Amino acid sequence: MRVRTRFAPSPTGNVHIGNMRAAIYNWLYARHMGGEFVLRVEDTDIERSTPEAIRTLLDAMDWLGLDVDGEPLYQTTRQKAHLEAAEMLLEKGLAYKEDKGGKGQGECVIFRMPGTDSSFVDGIKGRMTKKAENMQDFVIVRSNGTPVFHLANVLDDIEQGITHVIRGDDHVENTFRHIALYEALGAEIPNFSHLPMIVNKQGKPYSKRDGDAFVGDFREKGFLGDALFNYLTLLGWSPGDDREIMTREEIIESFSLERCQSSAAQVDMKKLTWMNGEYMLKLPLDDFNALAFHALEDAGLEADPAYAKQIFKLVRERVKTVTDIVPMVGYFLTEEFEYDEKAVRKKLQKDGVVDTLTQVKEIFENLDVFDEASTDKALHEFVESSGLGFGAVMAPTRIAVSGVQSGPDLFPLLGILGRERVVARMNRTIEQFLN
RNA sequence: GACCCCUUCGUCUAGUGGCCUAGGACUCCAGGUUUUCAUCCUGGCAACACGGGUUCGAGUCCCGUAGGGGUCGCCA
Numbered sequence: 408m409r410v411r412t413r414f415a416p417s418p419t420g421n422v423h424i425g426n427m428r429a430a431i432y433n434w435l436y437a438r439h440m441g442g443e444f445v446l447r448v449e450d451t452d453i454e455r456s457t458p459e460a461i462r463t464l465l466d467a468m469d470w471l472g473l474d475v476d477g478e479p480l481y482q483t484t485r486q487k488a489h490l491e492a493a494e495m496l497l498e499k500g501l502a503y504k505e506d507k508g509g510k511g512q513g514e515c516v517i518f519r520m521p522g523t524d525s526s527f528v529d530g531i532k533g534r535m536t537k538k539a540e541n542m543q544d545f546v547i548v549r550s551n552g553t554p555v556f557h558l559a560n561v562l563d564d565i566e567q568g569i570t571h572v573i574r575g576d577d578h579v580e581n582t583f584r585h586i587a588l589y590e591a592l593g594a595e596i597p598n599f600s601h602l603p604m605i606v607n608k609q610g611k612p613y614s615k616r617d618g619d620a621f622v623g624d625f626r627e628k629g630f631l632g633d634a635l636f637n638y639l640t641l642l643g644w645s646p647g648d649d650r651e652i653m654t655r656e657e658i659i660e661s662f663s664l665e666r667c668q669s670s671a672a673q674v675d676m677k678k679l680t681w682m683n684g685e686y687m688l689k690l691p692l693d694d695f696n697a698l699a700f701h702a703l704e705d706a707g708l709e710a711d712p713a714y715a716k717q718i719f720k721l722v723r724e725r726v727k728t729v730t731d732i733v734p735m736v737g738y739f740l741t742e743e744f745e746y747d748e749k750a751v752r753k754k755l756q757k758d759g760v761v762d763t764l765t766q767v768k769e770i771f772e773n774l775d776v777f778d779e780a781s782t783d784k785a786l787h788e789f790v791e792s793s794g795l796g797f798g799a800v801m802a803p804t805r806i807a808v809s810g811v812q813s814g815p816d817l818f819p820l821l822g823i824l825g826r827e828r829v830v831a832r833m834n835r836t837i838e839q840f841l842n
Numbered sequence: 843g844a845c846c847c848c849u850u851c852g853u854c855u856a857g858u859g860g861c862c863u864a865g866g867a868c869u870c871c872a873g874g875u876u877u878u879c880a881u882c883c884u885g886g887c888a889a890c891a892c893g894g895g896u897u898c899g900a901g902u903c904c905c906g907u908a909g910g911g912g913u914c915g916c917c918a
Binding site for chain 1: 846847911912
């Protein structure tokens, strides 16, 4: 039997991070087993299921590298089939009509639970059982004539030939209902696996109010799709050895449901950030540049491409996320950069710094050639002849030209900035803070 | 409240009765390299929820307690 898994989100404009993790595990299982991974768009909420919302969903999947087999099934196209099935259940006496609660809402269709104990083997949690007395009949068609989730979901899974349902923990109770439905419908029961929830820093389930609840939030914060994919994969699963940073192929190869955790996992932004940094490092140069240009554009900054590329090369190894780029390159692109107050106070406003900066500036003005090598050589000589320490010379120089006390190597930084900017900035710094 | 499930360092995890004086990773701290900043390297802090069994031997099996989560909709 060929394995078929699915991702069945409702396109509401944003994909919840927990749902996306479920999608990842479904994708991984299908790819590992050499099976298929299909998409079903549960678009029955007409209000929110706009074309843009569907676009967002597809973008998010693409960004994480989750490719889908075949055409997606849109649930709205299935309503007739759902209703026919309900009718059939009614005829067979497996469901009945009732004005539930007697509220005068009209009659809805209610599925009759078989009245026997139920049990299934969860791919992650193991055997799950539920006594007959703890299961109640449930509505499958509303009194307004629309099918309820349970019916639609099961019918569509049958339609799409789903062999393995991998979903969130919050569905375990539903599974007992769904199994009864499969049996009533005469369909083969798929394997069920329930993933533990992921929780936020407070140890609570992610809610929309937490921020970082949606896939888009992570993208906006400058994380890479591949990094988030790798991280999410490790949140509730491990290959069994000490590997953490793995290629997609390695993950697919070693993935298994049995190795999934059955307790909730907490998202650790620090570790995600670290992992993202590792991925940034491995990014091909062209990809990095493209990302950086985009970030610049979004920030409304313009730059000569050749000049910008030199800067990117310099900051490349130091950024952990895409959003780190702009603050790090900002001072290369504008004379309006801000000075870090603490840096000014601690390193600039000290005795002798005016003299030092003035001398350094003069050395720079008199160099035949102004580039990385020449500034390097000149400053080394100056440090030696002046008897000042390196820190006493380089730190103020850095702050004078960049406003901050940390950043890329100083000499390439100076070289790229060029003499004109460097000297002008040093003059300005001396005037502004040291007179 | 009822039903179901879960419980190893702060966090993600390894561990399937002896290899565990519990391993890795992130974070944090301390040294070192870099005569700037960052990186990097080395080291360190830090956990089997608790109580009973079973066993020659338990993080690993069983029972109980506590704590946590999920579900109890004509939502999905």
